[in-house]
Amino acid sequence: MDYVIQQTVNALSLGGIYAMLALGLAIVFSIVRLINFAHGEIMTVGGYGVFAATVFGLPIPLAVASGVFAAVFAAVAMERVAFRAMRGASVVSLLITSFAISEILKVLFQNGISARPKPIQLPAALSGSYEVGAITVGVIPTISIVTTLLALLGLTLFLRRTETGMAMRAAAEDFEMLRLLGVRADRVVAAAFALSGLLAGIAAVMWTAQRGSVDPLMGFFPVLKAFIATVLGGLGSLSGAILGGFFVGAVEVFSQAFLPDSLSPYRDAIVLSTVIAVLLVRPDGLVPAVKVDRS
């Protein structure tokens, strides 16, 4: 039983990070119909933000702020430089643009910073753990789970209670109508990118704290999983993205924990098969989006 609880904590910790990344993807997709493949690089920029702060010996809160700020800046800059010019372009053009940005940024990281991973040293206290009954919980996974929940709660309040939040939800449902009502499109889109950058930044801080290093490909793999999560949850559906994130995290951890080792090489295949099985039963995802252009 302790073993199951322990693995559940692991699943929540990993699923939370996927959920934040998936939510960032879903926010942008729901408004501009862009599947942003460069989202992983926004996360990587966040990781380098943390790294830069630790190199300069800044205290932890500033390092966290530096990582989050770097990711938000990268997301907003990306929108301003690349995606604003492509507003109204087809889904495919946007997709290819995002691929291009992703590749360019990866090469810039490799040649401008280092092809090697850069170590991120955090205070020993953060690497510690504590006991709850018979189970041991790490400090960082705990912070990770709590932060994820707070971030998701904060985002829900923002989307439901603030004017910009409401405008964003309205844009997700009918962008043209929103513009006709006189809401400035640029501001809503920029806010969507900033939010997705914020979530990617928080995810980057959690990720680097748990993994201890940042490299040019850091964001690629978790964001790949987050894509699966958004599709599973229902493309464009915000609550679906969160649910999908936790689902993928849980399948990944539990398949490692409970499958016999001989099946381990098939773990990714098993995760993806589960996703296909779910989509066969619910083709629009776990929580279908209100309105979606399916290509």
Add this chain to the structure above:
Amino acid sequence: MRPVLTSLALMAGTAFTPLATPAAAQDTYKIGVMSAQSGYLTPYDQPSYAGFKYCIDKMNAAGGLAGQYQVELDVRDTRSDMAETVKVAQEMVDNGAQFIVSSADADPTIAAGQITQPEGIPTMTFAGTAPVLTQVGDYIFGSYPADNQQATVLADFATEQGFEKVYIVKSPDSAYTMGGPEYFATVFQANGGEVVGESLYSLNQPDFSAIVTNIKATEPAPDLIVTWAWEPDFPAFIKALRGAGLTTQVMGGDVLDTPTVRGLGDVVDGTYHTSGGFPEEGSAYGDWVKEYTEATGAEPDNNYYVNGCDIAHMIEDAVEAAGSTDPAAVRDALAAIEDGEGIMSNFTFAGTDRMPLRPVVIAKINADGSKDFVMRGTADPEKLPAP
């Protein structure tokens, strides 16, 4: 000592070049070099190539290999991509390469070998250590101490230190991450130790907490964990392990010998790893590090630099012994080298299956980012597990 020899050679080269016949002075030896400039091999290929080029340039300036062959390099980027690797190998062969230095891992070397072995072009990997790589054929060579040598020395060390129960963490995604721990287990068990559990992971696995929980639940509890995981997997694993409150001793392969791993702080304190060499003060390697730093302004902070230079020496020794640049003659001469003089360490190909027998170092990482020399040993050929 190498620097003295080199400067003598330099003087000799300068003095005698005018006397050499013009035809001989113009002989060139074409070496194709694969060096990934992007992707997962970059951290190993870039320093290997830097060290290799530095020493080849020095040899050329001193009159060339065997005093008459000027080396001409044909360097190409593989982007760490296997299809590109095969394409590049074919292009180099078509361009008349007489020797090929392939990327720093077994898998691309095996891929390149599919082209170079049938063509009869000697091929040496920058730093691939999985001993299976030379099984492609008799033209394929390793340069770094093989995984089974490293694992044998490490397993003997672990037994000596009194460890008895090991937990293995390995990945079937590469010959290196799979083979190293398995060779270790074979020797460790032969020494009387016990493997109490093992876990498989995928390269770039997002999360190691499930594996750590498995380790924690293992009965009897292991007193040692061995993995050949590299970056970023090793940092993620060790963070998860220490984060879960486990203080079990960890030992790993030569891939842990990097500033990134040493920079992780408390979590890596006391970790042992194998290595191809150690730049002790006053040693040939220590002197080379100073010389290279002064010449280029960049400090070689891992063994791939010096191993790249040692590859240049291996080729030079082979060409000298062969007395020609004919690929078949160079291959035969290379395979017959016994106790050749290297900077990182000496090398013997004679009697091996072309993975050189070289001493293995064991080092210990400290929390402050430094590493201590622990021991240097050569694998006992009797114990060496078969690839």
